[in-house]
Amino acid sequence: MNEKTMTEEQHYADVIAEESICTNENLVFEKTNVLTDTPMHYCPGCGHGVAHRLIAEAIDELDIQDKTIGVAPVGCSVFMYNYMDIDMTEAPHGRASAVATGIKRVLPDKYVFSYQGDGDLAAIGTGETIHTCNRGENILIVFINNGIYGMTGGQMAPTTLVGMKTTTTPFGREVEVMGNPLKITELIAQLPGVYYCTRVAVNNPVNVRRAKKAILNGFKYQELKKGLSFVEVVSNCPSNWKMTPVESNKWMEENMFAFYPLGDLKVPANQPAAGKGE
Amino acid sequence: MAKVKGDIIIDIEKCKGCELCAASCPQDSLELSRKLNSKGYHYIVKIEDNCTGCTNCALVCPDGIIKVYRKTEKKKEKIAIISNVTGDMTITVNS
Amino acid sequence: MKELKLMKGNEALAEAAILAGCDGYFGYPITPQSEILEYLTQDARKRTGMVVLQAESEVAAINMIYGAAGTGKKVMTSSSSPGISLMQEGISYIACAELPCLLVNVVRGGPGLGTIQPSQGDYFQAVKGGGHGDYKLIVLAPSTVQEMVDHVKLGFDLAFKWRNPVMILTDGALGQMMEKVELPPQLPRSTEAPAWATVGKPKTRERNILTSLHIEPDKMQGINLHLQKKYRDIEKEEIRFEKFECDDAEIILVAFGLVARICQKAAQLAREKGIKVGVFRPITLFPYPYNVLNKLADQVKGFLTVEMNAGQMVEDVRLAVNGKIPIEFLGRMGGIIPTPEEILHKLEEKFVGEMV
Numbered sequence: 001m002n003e004k005t006m007t008e009e010q011h012y013a014d015v016i017a018e019e020s021i022c023t024n025e026n027l028v029f030e031k032t033n034v035l036t037d038t039p040m041h042y043c044p045g046c047g048h049g050v051a052h053r054l055i056a057e058a059i060d061e062l063d064i065q066d067k068t069i070g071v072a073p074v075g076c077s078v079f080m081y082n083y084m085d086i087d088m089t090e091a092p093h094g095r096a097s098a099v100a101t102g103i104k105r106v107l108p109d110k111y112v113f114s115y116q117g118d119g120d121l122a123a124i125g126t127g128e129t130i131h132t133c134n135r136g137e138n139i140l141i142v143f144i145n146n147g148i149y150g151m152t153g154g155q156m157a158p159t160t161l162v163g164m165k166t167t168t169t170p171f172g173r174e175v176e177v178m179g180n181p182l183k184i185t186e187l188i189a190q191l192p193g194v195y196y197c198t199r200v201a202v203n204n205p206v207n208v209r210r211a212k213k214a215i216l217n218g219f220k221y222q223e224l225k226k227g228l229s230f231v232e233v234v235s236n237c238p239s240n241w242k243m244t245p246v247e248s249n250k251w252m253e254e255n256m257f258a259f260y261p262l263g264d265l266k267v268p269a270n271q272p273a274a275g276k277g278e
Numbered sequence: 279m280a281k282v283k284g285d286i287i288i289d290i291e292k293c294k295g296c297e298l299c300a301a302s303c304p305q306d307s308l309e310l311s312r313k314l315n316s317k318g319y320h321y322i323v324k325i326e327d328n329c330t331g332c333t334n335c336a337l338v339c340p341d342g343i344i345k346v347y348r349k350t351e352k353k354k355e356k357i358a359i360i361s362n363v364t365g366d367m368t369i370t371v372n373s
Numbered sequence: 374m375k376e377l378k379l380m381k382g383n384e385a386l387a388e389a390a391i392l393a394g395c396d397g398y399f400g401y402p403i404t405p406q407s408e409i410l411e412y413l414t415q416d417a418r419k420r421t422g423m424v425v426l427q428a429e430s431e432v433a434a435i436n437m438i439y440g441a442a443g444t445g446k447k448v449m450t451s452s453s454s455p456g457i458s459l460m461q462e463g464i465s466y467i468a469c470a471e472l473p474c475l476l477v478n479v480v481r482g483g484p485g486l487g488t489i490q491p492s493q494g495d496y497f498q499a500v501k502g503g504g505h506g507d508y509k510l511i512v513l514a515p516s517t518v519q520e521m522v523d524h525v526k527l528g529f530d531l532a533f534k535w536r537n538p539v540m541i542l543t544d545g546a547l548g549q550m551m552e553k554v555e556l557p558p559q560l561p562r563s564t565e566a567p568a569w570a571t572v573g574k575p576k577t578r579e580r581n582i583l584t585s586l587h588i589e590p591d592k593m594q595g596i597n598l599h600l601q602k603k604y605r606d607i608e609k610e611e612i613r614f615e616k617f618e619c620d621d622a623e624i625i626l627v628a629f630g631l632v633a634r635i636c637q638k639a640a641q642l643a644r645e646k647g648i649k650v651g652v653f654r655p656i657t658l659f660p661y662p663y664n665v666l667n668k669l670a671d672q673v674k675g676f677l678t679v680e681m682n683a684g685q686m687v688e689d690v691r692l693a694v695n696g697k698i699p700i701e702f703l704g705r706m707g708g709i710i711p712t713p714e715e716i717l718h719k720l721e722e723k724f725v726g727e728m729v
Contacts, residue, residue, distance in 0.1 A: 021283055021348075022285050023347070027347055028333060028346050028347060029345065031343070035342055039341070040340070045296030050338065065574060065576075066574055066576070086573075086574050087571035087572065087574045088582055089440060089470075089584070090582070090584035095436035095439075098428070098433040098440070101433075102440030102442075102443075103443065106396055106397045106424055127433070128432070128433050131429035246298065
C-alpha cells in the first residue's frame with residue numbers, strides 16, 4: 001500500500017477535522033433528479049450510464065420533464081425506464097423510432113426521443129430509422145454505437161469494425177463474409193428530413209460536455225419543428241470487448257474514433273454547433 | 279489570487295469500481311479501495327487532499343454517484359500600506 | 374332525420390372512424406383495403422384534425438399505433454392478411470401493455486401472398502392469438518356495411534373499456550361492396566388523457582411506463598394472470614351474437630361475417646322446401662358464444678358450419694357443442710364465396726336423409 005494512501009476512515013476523519021467544504025452552498029455537481037435513485041444494471045464503465053445522465057440533465061435544464069416522453073429500445077438499455085423519471089414506452093426491437101413517431105404525431109407539442117443501440121437502430125430497425133429520419137419527424141434519436149450486441153452476449157453488430165472479434169466473428173469480422181461496418185449516421189445526415197446530425201462520445205470530460213450540448217440541441221430543436229435531430233454516441237462495451245473500462249475507452253479512441261470520427265455531420269444554419277470531440 | 283478547494287462525496291454502495299473517474303482526475307487523487315461494497319465491488323476513494331472540484335470525475339462517472347463541492351477562498355490581499363500618518367484620516371472602501 | 378348513404382364497405386368504415394372522433398390512423402396500402410387509407414387522406418385532417426399517416430410498412434404502422442395508443446388517444450390501423458401477419462409482434466406488445474386501439478383486418482385468401490379475393494382464413498390468427506404469448510384480442514365480425522360502420526365506435530368503446538386491442542375481422546367482399554348505410558353523428562376527438570397514458574410526467578404523479586418486459590417470473594406470471602382474469606371478464610360481459618329463425622329450427626347453420634348472410638338465404642330456400650333451418654351468427658369471435666351454441670345444440674339435429682376457409686371457427690363450434698350433436702362443415706377457399714344453393718345441397722346431403 002502506498003504510503004500516501006489513507007484509509008477511508010482516516011480520509012473522512014480528516015475531512016471532518018479540516019472543516020468540510022461539502023455543504024450545499026459549495027455543491028457544484030450532483031446527479032439530476034430526472035435520474036431515479038435506482039442503481040443501473042449496466043456493467044462497470046459502460047457508456048449507457050453517462051448517456052442516460054446527459055439526457056436526464058438536458059430534460060432537467062430545459063425544465064421539460066412534464067412534456068417529455070421517451071422510447072426505450074430492446075438491447076442493454078431496455079430497462080432505461082427504470083432510471084429515467086419520465087413517462088416512457090418500451091418498444092419492440094428496432095421499432096423505437098416508429099413508436100416515437102406515433103407519440104409525436106398525436107402529441108406534436110411534446111418532446112419525444114428514442115434511445116437505441118446499434119443492433120436496434122442500424123440492423124433490425126434500419127427501415128424505421130431511415131424513414132423516420134426521412135419524414136423529418138420532430139424528435140430526437142440518441143444512437144448508442146458500441147459496435148457489438150451487448151445484451152445477448154457480444155455478437156457482431158452492423159457497426160462492428162473490420163477485424164473486430166465478437167462471439168459470432170470469433171476470428172474477427174471479415175468483409176468477404178459479413179460485409180462492412182455500417183456508417184448509418186453518415187447515411188442519415190444526407191436525408192433532407194434531418195435537421196441536426198452529430199457524432200459524440202462520453203469517454204472524457206470534454207467529450208461528455210460536447211455530448212451534453214448535442215443532446216440539449218436535440219431537445220431544443222424540437223421546438224422549431226424543422227426536422228429530426230440525430231445524436232450518435234460512440235460508446236464502449238468493456239464486458240463484451242473483454243477489456244477493463246479504462247482500456248475499453250483507450251481502444252475506442254484508437255479504433256472506433258478512426259472509423260466513426262467525432263464531430264457534426266449536419267448543423268443547421270445559424271444554430272450553435274456542439275463542435276468536434278477529442 | 280483565489281485559492282480553489284474542492285471535495286467529492288462518492289456513494290460507495292453504488293460504485294462499480296470502473297475507475298473511469300480515476301483516469302480522468304487531473305490531480306490523481308482517486309484510487310480503488312481494497313475494500314468491497316455490499317455488491318462486491320472495490321469502490322473508489324479519494325486518497326489525496328488536493329481536489330480542486332473540477333467535476334471531471336463526476337462527468338465521466340457512468341453511475342452518477344459523485345457529488346462535487348468547490349469553494350473559492352479569497353486570500354486576504356494587501357491593498358495599501360499606510361505609514362507615518364499624523365492627524366485624522368478616513369479610509370472608505372466601496373464594495 | 375337519418376342520413377342514408379350508399380357506400381363501399383372500406384369507405385364507410387373510414388368515414389365511421391372520422392365520425393367516431395378517431396385521433397390517429399397509421400397504415401400501409403394493401404389490397405383489398407387501401408380505400409381506408411385513401412379515404413382518410415382526403416379530408417379527415419381538415420374535418421377533425423385527425424392524424425393520418427402512411428407508414429413505410431405494416432411493421433412501422435403497428436408500432437406507430439403502439440406509441441400513439443400509449444398516449445391514450447383513439448388510434449387505429451387497417452390492413453389485410455399478409456400485412457396483419459407483419460403486425461403480429463406489435464399487436465402482442467400492445468396486448469401485454471394493455472393499450473386500447475382498433476385494428477381492422479379486411480381478410481384476403483392465403484396462405485402466403487395468396488389472393489386478393491375475400492376469405493375468412495385469418496379466424497385462427499385473430500381469435501387464437503396470432504402473435505406470441507397468451508393474449509386475446511376482442512374480435513368483432515361485421516356482416517354488413519352498416520356493421521362495418523357500427524363496429525368502429527363499438528370497437529373503440531370496448532378497447533377503452535377493457536384497455537385491450539380490438540380487431541374488426543371483415544373480408545375483401547364486405548370491404549369492396551356497396552350498401553346503404555346510416556351514419557352516426559360526429560363525436561369529439563379525445564380531450565383528456567387517461568391516468569396511465571405516457572403524455573409527460575407532472576411532478577404530481579409517478580412516471581408512467583408502458584412495457585411488456587417483466588424479467589421476474591412471478592411478475593410475468595402475475596401479468597398473465599391479470600390478463601387472463603380480464604379475458605374471463607370480457608367473456609362474461611361482451612358476448613354478442615345474432616339468431617335467425619332458430620326457435621323452431623331442426624338444423625342450424627353457423628357462420629360469421631358475410632357468410633352468415635348467405636346462410637340466411639340458404640335457410641330461406643330450405644324452409645321453402647319444408648326443412649326448418651335457422652342461422653346462428655357470432656358477432657364477437659372473441660369472446661365466443663360457446664354457451665349459447667351449447668344450449669342450441671339441445672334443440673336441433675345438427676349444425677352445419679360454413680366458412681370461407683378450410684375449417685377454423687368450426688373447431689370452436691365443436692368445442693361449444695362438445696360432441697352432443699353432429700357438426701358438419703362446408704368451406705370454400707381461394708376467394709370463392711359459397712352460394713346459398715351449395716349450402717342447401719350440403720345441408721340436405723348431411724342431414725335430410727336422417728330426418729323422418
